[in-house]
Amino acid sequence: MKLKNKKQLILEAAFEVFSNKNYANARVEEIAEKAGVGKGTIYEYFQSKAHLFLEMHKWQMEEYLARMEKGLSREASPSENIYMLIKNHTLFTKKFNNIAGRLVDEVGFNTEFNKEHRQVMLNTYKRLLSRVKEILDTGILMGEFRHMDSQLVADVLFGTMGGISHAMILSGNKQDVEEVSRTITDLLLNGMLNKRSM
Amino acid sequence: MKLKNKKQLILEAAFEVFSNKNYANARVEEIAEKAGVGKGTIYEYFQSKAHLFLEMHKWQMEEYLARMEKGLSREASPSENIYMLIKNHTLFTKKFNNIAGRLVDEVGFNTEFNKEHRQVMLNTYKRLLSRVKEILDTGILMGEFRHMDSQLVADVLFGTMGGISHAMILSGNKQDVEEVSRTITDLLLNGMLNKRSM
Amino acid sequence: MKLKNKKQLILEAAFEVFSNKNYANARVEEIAEKAGVGKGTIYEYFQSKAHLFLEMHKWQMEEYLARMEKGLSREASPSENIYMLIKNHTLFTKKFNNIAGRLVDEVGFNTEFNKEHRQVMLNTYKRLLSRVKEILDTGILMGEFRHMDSQLVADVLFGTMGGISHAMILSGNKQDVEEVSRTITDLLLNGMLNKRSM
Amino acid sequence: MKLKNKKQLILEAAFEVFSNKNYANARVEEIAEKAGVGKGTIYEYFQSKAHLFLEMHKWQMEEYLARMEKGLSREASPSENIYMLIKNHTLFTKKFNNIAGRLVDEVGFNTEFNKEHRQVMLNTYKRLLSRVKEILDTGILMGEFRHMDSQLVADVLFGTMGGISHAMILSGNKQDVEEVSRTITDLLLNGMLNKRSM
DNA sequence: GATGAATGAGAGTTCATTCAT
């Protein structure tokens, strides 16, 4: 089981380094150092820097997905699930410098990643999105949410979460996760309009 | 009779190249070629690649700001202004591959850009945010929007717009701007909850 | 007479810049700025940077030669002339960062200067040397100096003067010219040996 | 079984190239070629071209110092030691195009070399000088040399040796080392004056 | 004649990748 350990070690080191630098600025040697292995060893487990990035990315998306699932439950109300979604995302973002969000652009705009790479990544995103859509659809079905284009709203919800990341990075990461999550959930659920004025 | 200022020509070429590649992958020579000038000429107008990027970025932020202002008016209702905001952002994003969003990460995570650079960028963002906050505050004051932490909501609104960009890129940029903007505005204004069920 | 003035202006600026940097580090633009002319103007008067250097060098050698002649006289004793030689050289060196010495190496080892250039320079040096040799020969003829290979001694004397420059630069240029010159002259005239012990 | 340490190989190549060109004209790639290594390899062993130059310089100064010590002995008379000094220096100079002398200027006037670099170099020179001064002081103590400012004379002697280099280079390096050394030693020991005329 | 904007050859340097050990 040593082999699996070493590969995992490299993936973790890669994640750490790619989180703090962007793809181009991250040096393979730094990843090797952080993983405690030789530079050449990385090429035993990964074809190239791009492949390492890609595998790390896939792994992180799984991690992220698992994290998002945490706290979600069929018993909880869709609204509560939405809150958990936002909270978990915000926690994840805060912890890892919004790596998830940044990775999208990285893969999307770096010519080193070919079509195939991009497809792999897109598929992972689609899985994420379909999970969000599922929650929305459940809410609609239960009558808790009004009728809406759940696909588009899932996109937006997902996007909003990404946006929170930007906001948090820009504001210097100083905000309280619970409070931010509450406010955002409230906003998304109830909207901005003053109901009494209607 | 120069048709165009050469500095502007370079900025535009830089924008084009940086939009399609990321900072590290963009080659100075390619920018020069696209601008129709010699490699050295770029260094006549900009100290370094990083400075070129920064100036291009500042210019684009102004452009973006101007674009966002378009269609906003004191006479229009705050809700209509929110719609315009979202629509304009979506248009801009669609047109320019979400460069604005990506630039944030670029500057935020690239060690080549020092504190001073980041400050410059942050200031532009703050101007944008304060404009959004102004619209929100007007809405609150007019009683159209309910009472809320307008600062945080501005962050989120701004973030959401950024998020839309991601969504559009992921979905391959095929969506209709008007429709997307309508749906999102509606979502933000009225929320997701089914009012009748309350 | 304006033309001559401008050429001279450039030569003087070149001298100043080449004195403080070496050939490669001296920028043509800096010379132009110091001369108060445009960069292109330099190329009106000189074929290339190398030619500018060369002409500046020739001019400085003349200047140096003239400086060395100053104070020399047929009436003065050869010993006094030797003293003047050393003193003038030391003064010149101190004033101009040993540019004369450095120029030798510059021209001697820089492949940008071809054979012809080197010959021009060598000729100037030979004139200098023959002047020193003349003084020595006069001293020998007058019986003040003992019989010796005046050609070689001229080389050495000239070399010694160059060496003083190095010493002065290394020691930070703090020494008193009069005193140094006296000591050296005394050394060269009387030698190091203790005569009484013989 | 490496025949030679690779770092040493590079240093030797650097020495050869820097001896024939000056710092600015010497290309790193040429050094690499001469060393039989790739361009990148040089940067495995040295931080930069400037650092390579500096280390090469330090190494050469040690080499020079060792060369100078050769043939010197406590048993030999100070005069003989002076002769050895001059002869060894002349040999070294002749062999290596007066690189020692030229390096002084290189380091002294090239802004790429900072204060710290210069200090390192100065210290090596001071060691050289103190060795020369020691010989002089011994001679004075033994009564063979007359009383004199040994510090200044060491400077001059050292300078003279540097000067010989110039002379040899100018004269095309054709002179006989033994003869030149004899003449110079004689000049320094006995002076130029005709004793009988006093 | 005088200029300086424009140029591009050529330099130093980095770093993903290879391969002998």
Place this chain on the structure above:
DNA sequence: AATGAATGAACTCTCATTCAT
């Protein structure tokens, strides 16, 4: 399997020189 010394392609940037004005 694991390594890291060695590599060279590819990059940014400088600056002598040109030439349209």
